[in-house]
Amino acid sequence: MTVSTIHPAGRGGRRRRVTALAGAALVATTALAVADAPAASAATPDTNATYVFVNRHSGKAMDLWEWSTADNAPVNQFARNDLAVQQWRFVSVGSGYYQVRSVHSGKVLQVPDANNGSFLVQATSSSSNTRQHFRLADSDSGYVRFINRHSNKALDVWEWSTADGGRIAQYDDLDGWNQQWQLATVGGTTPPPTGAWPTPTGQTAVNGTVAVSGTYDGGMRRFCCIGDGGQEEDQDPMFRLVNGATLQNVIIGAPAGDGVHCEGSCTLRNVWWEDVGEDAATFRGSGSPTFLVDGGGARSASDKVFQHNGAGTLTIQNFQASNFGTFYRSCGNCSTQYRRNVVIRNVTLTRPGNTVAGINTNYGDTARFTGVTIVNDSSRAMVICRKYTGNSSGNEPTQVGTGADGTNCFYSASDLTYR
Template identity: 35%
Template sequence: MSFKRTSIALAFTFLTPFAMAEVATGQYALVAKHSNLALDVTGASSADGADVIQWDYRGARNQHFKVDKLGNGYYTIHAVHSGKSLDVWEFSTEAGGDIRQWSATGNYNQQWKISESGDGFYTVVSRHSGLALDVWGWNKAAGADVRQWPLTGGDNQQWYFRPVSTDGGTVQPPKLPNRGSNCKSTGSQSVSETIRVNGGVYDGKCKTFNPTSALGDGSQNESQKPVFRLENGATLKNVIIGNNGADGIHVYNGATVENVRWTNVGEDALTVKSSGGKVVLRNIEAYDGSDKFLQANAASTIQVSACTVDSMGKFIRQNGGTKFPVSITVDNCSIANMKEGIFRTDSSASTARITNSTLDNAGSICIGKWKSCTSANISGQ
C-alpha cells in the first residue's frame, strides 16, 4: 500500500471543546488536539475515495460531519457536503491505512467507536481494524493526512466534537471561552522590593501582590521598578498584581507567565528587557493601563494566548525608533478599548499575527512599518 503525504503550511485555527460525557447524534466539526485543525474532505470533493485531511477551520460543509449513534456502542460519521461516510480505505487493517470518504455501505470499516479521553476530548477507533483516527506523523500543518494507527492516547489521536450549524450555511468559529486568569485571591502580600526569579518556577498560589510606593505609584513614570523580575527562562504563575501595578513584570532572557492578572496596570504590564529566550504568556488578563500592555525593548519572540486585556493605550509596542526584529503571535484573546491599536512598531524587520480573537473598540490592528502584520478569524470589529 502506498501512502501520500501532503504538507501545506497555513495558519492554525483554534476551537474550544465542550465537555460531553457522550457524543450525541448531531453535526460537528472534529478538531485535532495537537494542531487545532479540523477534519476536512480535501478540496470539498464529493467523489468516492476523496482523501480526509486536517485543515484550518473555515466553517465549510466539507468540515462538518453528521455523527449518528447506532445504538451498539458505535457511530457512523458522514461528511455533510457529500453525505458520504468516513471510511477505512480498502478495508485496510494496517497501521497507516488511509482514511477517505465513501458511499455509505454500513460495513464495519465505516463504523467508529467514540470514547472520552479527558478534558472534553475523544478518541475515534475503527470497528473494523481497532485502530484510531490519527493525524499522520503528528503533523501540525494544514493539509496533513489523516490515517489509522494503534491507539496511543497521543494528542494527534484526540479530537473534540464542536457542535455546528445544521442550516446548511457556512458558520464561523464561535466565540471562544477560557480566556484570562482563573485566580481568586487567596490573600495578600505587600511588595517593597522587586521579587527576582532566576530560572525555575515561582508559584504565587493566587495571592494578590500589592506593590508599595517603594516600587512606584502606577503612573506613567518611567523610573518605576517592577514587581517581578524574571530571568533565564523563569516561570511565574498563579499571581494577582494589585491596584498599584508599578512597572509590572520585567523579563530578561525569556520567561513564561501563566495564570496572572494585573488589576490595574498603570504604565506597562510586562516589558521585555533583553534579547534571548522566548516570552510566553497564557491565561492572563490585564486592566487599566495608561500606555502599553506589553513593551518589547529588545529582539524577542513573544507568544500570547488565552488572554483578556481591556483599557490600554496599545496592546503590544516595540520600543519607539528601534529596528531590531520582534516576532509576535497572539491567539484566542479578547482585547477591548485600546486608545490606539493592537500592534505598533517602527521596525521593518518585525512580524505580528493575531488569530481567533475578539476585538472591541480596539483601534487599528497594525500600526507602523511591519515586515508582516496579519490577522485571521477576528470577530467583533
C-alpha cells in the first residue's frame, strides 16, 4: 500500500500529493493513534452553547477578519483569543444541518459556490440558502469536519497555512487535519479575577533595572525597591524586557519606579504591582509588536496602569486593578506616533478609577472590550473609552469624545458588568 500525505491545492487549483519516507512514517504513526482512539461520539452541537472553532493542523481559531459586520467579509484563522469575533453559535435548520452564526456580527457562515478553493465568508442569514447549511462529520479524537449542504465539501485551512490571517476555503472532504476542528465551548465559564492578592514567597532587593531576555520566573517573590514612588517622568524601570521576553510570577513592591518596560513584543504573566509608581508597564517598539498581559493585578496608580508608547497590539486579560486614574493609555503626545490597538478582556476594575482606556482616534487607534467587570460604580461614572486627538509635539492631547462608536471603540452593554 502506498502511504501519502495530502495537502491542499495552490491558488491555481492543483492539489499536491507528497510521498516520502518521512511523510509515510508520520502518517503511519497517525494511523496507529487513530486505531487506538475511542470512537468519536455523534457530531451534534449544542444550540444553546457558544463555541470557538480551533483547527487541528494550525492550532488557530476561526476568526471574523478585522471585526467586520459586512456581508461577504472573509472568515480566516487567527491566534485564539476567545473574543466575540471568534465566537459562534449553531442554529438548526433541520435534517441535521445548521447555520453557524457569529456572536459579533450576527451573520452566518456561507460558501460562495460549489467550487474547490472558494473562500469562506459571512452573509446575512437566509434559512433557505443551502450555501449557509453545514453538517458536522466526526473525525478521530473528538474533532469534526464542517460539510456544506450545497457543495458537499469540507471547510479547509487553505494550503495548510499556520499563519494569522490564513484563509479558510472549501475542498473535497479528505479528512485531513487542516479540515478538522475542535468545538471549544466558551462564555460564562471563567469569572473575572477579583479578591485576595498573592503572598510573597520572599523578597529580592533591587538596586537598579533588571534586564530580562528569554523567560524570567520570579517564583512569586517580591522585588523591591527602585525610585521614590512619585509620578516624575523618566524614572528607571524595575524590569526592562528585550523583544520576545517573558516576565512571570513576580510581585513588584513599592516604590516600583516606572515598573516594567517592554522594548518590543513581550509577555507579562501573573505579575502584580502592590503600589504603582509612574506606570505599571510601558510598551515600546516599532513595526507590529504584540504584547500580552495575562493574569496579575495593580493597585494605587494615581495616573496610568498601562502606557502604550510604541506600535502594535496589547492584549490585557484575566487582570484586576483598583484605585487608578486610567487603566490603559495610548500615548497622546509621544514624539513618534503610531496606530495602536488594545484588547481588554476578562478584567475586574474597582473604583476609584476614572477611565478604562484612552486612545487617539486621529491615528486610527482601536480599543475592544469584553468581560469587563466594574466594582463600586453605581453612578456609572467610569468612562469605558475616552477618545483624543493625539499629537507628536509634546502638548496635551485634546479630548474629542467618549463611548462606543464601531470605528475606534468597540463594546456593547453586554460586555460590561457592574457590581
